[in-house]
Amino acid sequence: MLGWRIARVDGDSMAPGLKAGDYVIACKSRTMPVPGDVVLVRHSALGLIVKRVLRLDQTGCCILSGDNALSMSGDMIGSVAPAMIAGVVRWRVAPDGVFRLHNQCGVADSL
Numbered sequence: 001m002l003g004w005r006i007a008r009v010d011g012d013s014m015a016p017g018l019k020a021g022d023y024v025i026a027c028k029s030r031t032m033p034v035p036g037d038v039v040l041v042r043h044s045a046l047g048l049i050v051k052r053v054l055r056l057d058q059t060g061c062c063i064l065s066g067d068n069a070l071s072m073s074g075d076m077i078g079s080v081a082p083a084m085i086a087g088v089v090r091w092r093v094a095p096d097g098v099f100r101l102h103n104q105c106g107v108a109d110s111l
Helices: none
Strands: 004-008 023-027 038-043 047-056 062-065 085-094 097-101 108-110
Touching: 004 085, 023 038, 038 062
Parallel strands: none
Antiparallel strands: 004 023, 023 085, 038 047, 038 085, 047 062, 085 097, 097 108
16 A cells, blocks of 8 residues: 555544544645644654644644644644654544545545
8 A cells, every 4th residue: 555554543632533443544645734634643752643734834844733622732742844744644444434534624424
């Protein structure tokens, strides 16, 4: 699967859209993620994480956050350089089915 990455979701920082135990399928993109994209990130302190892009800062780095109100804030996560983005999440695989993720609102369609 060249350019694609599969990762297991641990924790509830992206709930209710992504839950602990779900799997995500992310695609490495040649373009920068945009605000609203859910991304798979190789974070220097937190390891492999799944977060939503809130905005891009003036240097082009991504400011991230979880969807859950109890998630770590973007300030706590810090800015993430584009090289650390492992891919944009396109699919969620869960016990109740396979779902395509959409940018911005995180609403998914069932297959």
